[in-house]
Amino acid sequence: MxxxxxxxxxxxxxxxxxxxxxxxxxxxxxxxxxxxxxxxxxxxxxxxxxxxxxxxxxxxxxxxxxxxxxxxxxxxxxxxxxxxxxxxxxxxxxxxxxxxxxxxxxxxxxxxxxxxxxxxxxxxxxxxxxxxxxxxxxxxxxxxxxxxxxxxxxxxxxxxxxxxxxxxxxxxxxxxxLRKDATGHIANRLASALWREAVYMVQEGIADVEAIDTALANGPGLRWSVLGAHMAYHLGGGPQGMAGYLDHLGPSQERRWASLGTPALTPEVRAALIDGVAREAGGRSIAELEQDRDAALIALLRARKADG
CATH class of the missing domain: 3.40.50.720 (NAD(P)-binding Rossmann-like Domain)
Incomplete structure (x- = not known):
């Protein structure tokens, strides 16, 4: 060839x-x-x-x-x-x-x-x-x-x-x-659903922008870097896997779904998001933030490559 x-x-x-x-x-x-x-x-x-x-x-x-x-x-x-x-x-x-x-x-x-x-x-x-x-x-x-x-x-x-x-x-x-044509494809639909709740928590005063981002990056985000949402819950079900999770914790999951919100991007919410990411950035420019992101991604990719 x-x-x-x-x-x-x-x-x-x-x-x-x-x-x-x-x-x-x-x-x-x-x-x-x-x-x-x-x-x-x-x-x-x-x-x-x-x-x-x-x-x-x-x-x-x-x-x-x-x-x-x-x-x-x-x-x-x-x-x-x-x-x-x-x-x-x-x-x-x-x-x-x-x-x-x-x-x-x-x-x-x-x-x-x-x-x-x-x-x-x-x-x-x-x-x-x-x-x-x-x-x-x-x-x-x-x-x-x-x-x-x-x-x-x-x-x-x-x-x-x-x-x-x-x-x-x-x-x-x-x-x-994708098996069907869909707005947002797969990952952006997932990301949009997550960010909707992140914005809702800011709107409702549950936590500030930095706390929400820190919780995500150091909790589910870390886990999601090696397995997906369905598999994470499969492992959360213990020896019975997904079936066990749905039997024992399905009702609590439905209660959480019922409590999720639909935020509105009002002037107050917009200001809270803009101020929150500014505090989280700590004076770093967009270029510096991108550089930090890319360096972290490269380190993660190298680790994954080394692990096969």
């Missing part, structure tokens, strides 16, 4: 935070990567960020096949031509995406995959932008995509889904498939 067959060309359309991270990830794993954005400033920012992202990936020691340079393309057609996977990471605007997808479709190889990094939009929102919607899948990453392994997939063509999943696995991602 040729090197190109093993690592087919990848087009990254959109050079924002998500697109640049995708470009770094694919290039790090030996894929020829072509990057395009209509804004020259975005391309300049991507060029400045790529060495840092590449260094982070090298720190995890997860590369396979040798890193490649990212080719910065002057036109969309140049980026898309001959690409096996076109990772679209444009802003979350339906008319904009429809126009962009139509332009991609006019240039792409017939068997290629268009993978949208959309988080707020669904496949059903985006499919009408194509003459052949089956060419599209949604491939929602978690930020930052080059570090967090999750990719949530939905599409209607099983062949393209299989090929896309194989490519994502080659770059160390953990793909999961």
């Amino acid at each position: 040729t090197a190109e067959a093993e690592h087919p060309p990848i087009a990254i359309v959109g050079a924002g935070l998500i697109g640049t991270a995708w470009a770094a990830l694919f290039a790090h794993h030996g894929f020829p990567v072509r990057l395009w954005d209509p804004q020259a400033a975005a391309m300049d920012r991507a060029a400045a960020a790529l060495p840092r992202l590449s260094a982070q990936l090298s720190a995890i020691a997860a590369g396979q096949g040798g890193p490649q340079d990212v080719v910065h393309c002057a036109t969309l057609a140049e980026a898309v031509a001959g690409a096996a996977l076109i990772q679209e990471s444009a802003p979350e605007d339906v008319p904009l995406k429809h126009a962009l997808l139509a332009e991609i479709e006019a240039t792409m190889a017939p068997e290629a995959i268009i993978a949208s990094s959309t988080s707020a939009l669904t496949w059903s929102d985006l499919g009408p932008g194509l003459a052949e919607p089956a060419r599209l899948i949604t491939a929602h990453p978690f930020n930052p995509p080059h570090l967090v392994p999750l990719v949530e997939l939905y599409g209607t063509d099983p062949v393209r889904m299989d090929r896309a999943e194989a490519i994502y696995r080659m770059v160390g991602r953990v793909p999961v498939r």
